[in-house]
Amino acid sequence: VSDFLTPAVLVGIAASGIRLATPYLYATIGETFGQLSGVLNLGVEGIMLMGAFAAFYVALTTGNLWLGLLAAIVVGAAMGLAMAFISVTLKAEQGISGIGVYLFGLGMSDLLFQKMLGRVATVNGFPSLPIPVLSQIPYLGQLFFKHNLLVYGAYLLVPIAWLVINKTTWGLMIKSVGQNPAAADSLGVSVNMVRYLSVTFGGLMSGIAGASLSIALLNVFQQNLTSGMGFIAVALVYFGGWSPWGVLGGSLLFSTVNALQNWVQVANLPIPSDFAVMMPYVLTILALIFAVRRVNQPAALTKTYERGES
Amino acid sequence: MILAGALAGLAGVTQVIGVNHRLFTDGSATGFTGGAGFNGIVAALFGQLHPLGSIPASVIFGALIVGANKMQRVVQVPTALITALNGLVVVFVVASEIWRRRIAAREELAQTPLESRLTMDGEAAES
Numbered sequence: 001v002s003d004f005l006t007p008a009v010l011v012g013i014a015a016s017g018i019r020l021a022t023p024y025l026y027a028t029i030g031e032t033f034g035q036l037s038g039v040l041n042l043g044v045e046g047i048m049l050m051g052a053f054a055a056f057y058v059a060l061t062t063g064n065l066w067l068g069l070l071a072a073i074v075v076g077a078a079m080g081l082a083m084a085f086i087s088v089t090l091k092a093e094q095g096i097s098g099i100g101v102y103l104f105g106l107g108m109s110d111l112l113f114q115k116m117l118g119r120v121a122t123v124n125g126f127p128s129l130p131i132p133v134l135s136q137i138p139y140l141g142q143l144f145f146k147h148n149l150l151v152y153g154a155y156l157l158v159p160i161a162w163l164v165i166n167k168t169t170w171g172l173m174i175k176s177v178g179q180n181p182a183a184a185d186s187l188g189v190s191v192n193m194v195r196y197l198s199v200t201f202g203g204l205m206s207g208i209a210g211a212s213l214s215i216a217l218l219n220v221f222q223q224n225l226t227s228g229m230g231f232i233a234v235a236l237v238y239f240g241g242w243s244p245w246g247v248l249g250g251s252l253l254f255s256t257v258n259a260l261q262n263w264v265q266v267a268n269l270p271i272p273s274d275f276a277v278m279m280p281y282v283l284t285i286l287a288l289i290f291a292v293r294r295v296n297q298p299a300a301l302t303k304t305y306e307r308g309e310s
Numbered sequence: 311m312i313l314a315g316a317l318a319g320l321a322g323v324t325q326v327i328g329v330n331h332r333l334f335t336d337g338s339a340t341g342f343t344g345g346a347g348f349n350g351i352v353a354a355l356f357g358q359l360h361p362l363g364s365i366p367a368s369v370i371f372g373a374l375i376v377g378a379n380k381m382q383r384v385v386q387v388p389t390a391l392i393t394a395l396n397g398l399v400v401v402f403v404v405a406s407e408i409w410r411r412r413i414a415a416r417e418e419l420a421q422t423p424l425e426s427r428l429t430m431d432g433e434a435a436e437s
Contacts, residue, residue: 046397092404096355099348100400107393114388223390 007139013263015143017256018151022217023048023209023226024251025154027233028240029161030205032247034080035237036165037198038178038300041083042098044206045230046105051076051207052214053109056221057116059123065215068123069150072211073204079105080203084196091304102230110223117221125219126150150208150216161244174198178298181305191305206230232284239287241296250287257283321350349375352400371396 027044034041051072059068079101086097126148135145165171176184177194185191209229214221236254240246257280264276349371356370357363378392 086401086405090405090408092401092407093355096351097401097404099351100397100404102397103348103400104394104397107390107395107397110390111388111394114390 009263011139011142013259014256015146016262017252017259018143019147019217020255020258021248021251022151022154022212023229024233024236024255025157025248026205026209026212027230028236028247028251029157029244030080030202030209031233031237032161032165032240032242032244033174033198033205034202035301036178036242036298037174037195038181038298038303038305039084039087039195039199040094040098040234040302041080041087041101041199041202042095042231042234043079043083043101043105044098044202044209044233045226045228046102046109047076047079047083047203047206048210048213048226048230049105049109049224050079051210052225053112053210053221054207055211056123056214057112059125059215060117060121065123065126068215069208069211072207074207076207076210077200077204080200080206081196083203084199087199087304088192088195091306094302106224109225113221113223120220120222122219123215125214126216148216150212154212155248158244158248165244175298178300181300181303185305185307206233209233228281232280235284235288238297239284239291242298243296253287254280254284318347318350321347349396352396352403356403374399 027048031041031044054075055068055072057068058071059065062068083097083101086092086101087094128146128148129152130141131145135141137145165175173184173189173194176187177189177191181191184194210226213225213229218225232254236247236250239250240248261276261279264271265273350368353367353371354364357365357367374392374396378387378389381387381392382389
């Protein structure tokens with residue numbers, strides 16, 4: 001246990017927590033937009049898996065990481081669009097259709113992986129990009145300034161998302177559609193268009209989240225690579241109170257506990273590793289029970305909108 | 311909810327002591343239940359949320375899983391195909407709800423006599 005208290009170990013855990021928050025950040029920020037517009041997309045996990053595979057396959061065959069990222073964006077947006085069609089146009093029950101999208105992504109990514117690659121491979125993912133001077137600061141440098149591009153991108157996205165949601169007409173439109181679609185409609189805001197765009201954007205971000213795993217953090221693809229991260233991301237949106245900063249806090253907390261959990265497994269502490277694996281999920285459930293500020297929940301979340309009804 | 315949890319536990323029991331006779335994790339995404347939990351949600355919906363309806367619905371999804379394993383053994387089609395198909399089935403089932411609702415609305419409209427339909431419309435215009 002005394003090993004645990006060395007600064008190097010603590011900084012290592014915190015740094016990998018910051019790095020591991022990346023996929024959660026992309027997925028949760030995308031999902032935040034979707035939920036603010038009133039659509040609960042439970043299919044994030046499936047979209048992440050498809051994005052991860054698309055990015056990995058394209059990066060492996062072309063050797064171009066940016067093309068891989070583009071592939072993930074296209075696949076993610078397409079699946080987001082499909083989810084929007086199912087939930088907005090066909091007005092299907094959102095929770096269940098999200099599970100359908102998840103199962104589709106889970107099976108399809110595995111099927112394509114087996115048929116198109118058929119073997120475990122690795123790619124040279126986005127390289128670590130130390131920021132000059134700043135990365136030389138002891139501890140802080142390793143914590144904040146020695147990551148790859150997708151990690152920096154995820155953190156940059158948080159203030160941008162906050163600005164868009166709180167300071168632009170677009171953000172106002174999205175929120176109004178999620179709070180009171182009838183009122184937004186009467187003021188000439190196209191409820192369906194806003195929801196379509198928000199959910200498609202959410203899918204796009206989930207695709208990037210998957211890509212950040214397969215071509216920037218883990219650099220491999222395997223069956224069920226994301227192992228529940230997408231579902232955690234949905235929970236983190238609730239946890240973060242539908243705000244980018246709250247979501248950032250939730251992602252960091254969760255990924256740090258995850259990094260700690262990895263370390264517990266490696267350090268051979270007298271704790272069964274299964275308990276360590278359960279730790280982040282137990283934390284999520286507790287956090288959802290005690291920390292969620294339901295006041296912020298979009299009033300029309302999961303409710304379909306039809307003109308003239310209610 | 312307690313009852314639902316108890317029944318879900320019972321489902322796990324049948325899988326371990328009735329079907330596999332052992333508890334194992336095969337490392338697959340769906341675990342040793344073969345994704346039966348998620349499918350259970352869908353089967354409930356498929357059976358119109360009626361206890362009797364859930365019997366044929368469960369048999370359909372059970373057949374899908376068994377068939378998937380057989381296909382993998384005999385013609386080397388990955389079971390992942392069935393997982394993906396399963397997802398599509400779910401999506402189509404929930405999405406088909408809108409047609410049922412539309413047909414129901416149309417039949418209701420057709421059954422209301424013409425005069426009362428007119429007054430109904432008049433009321434709607436006033437309110």
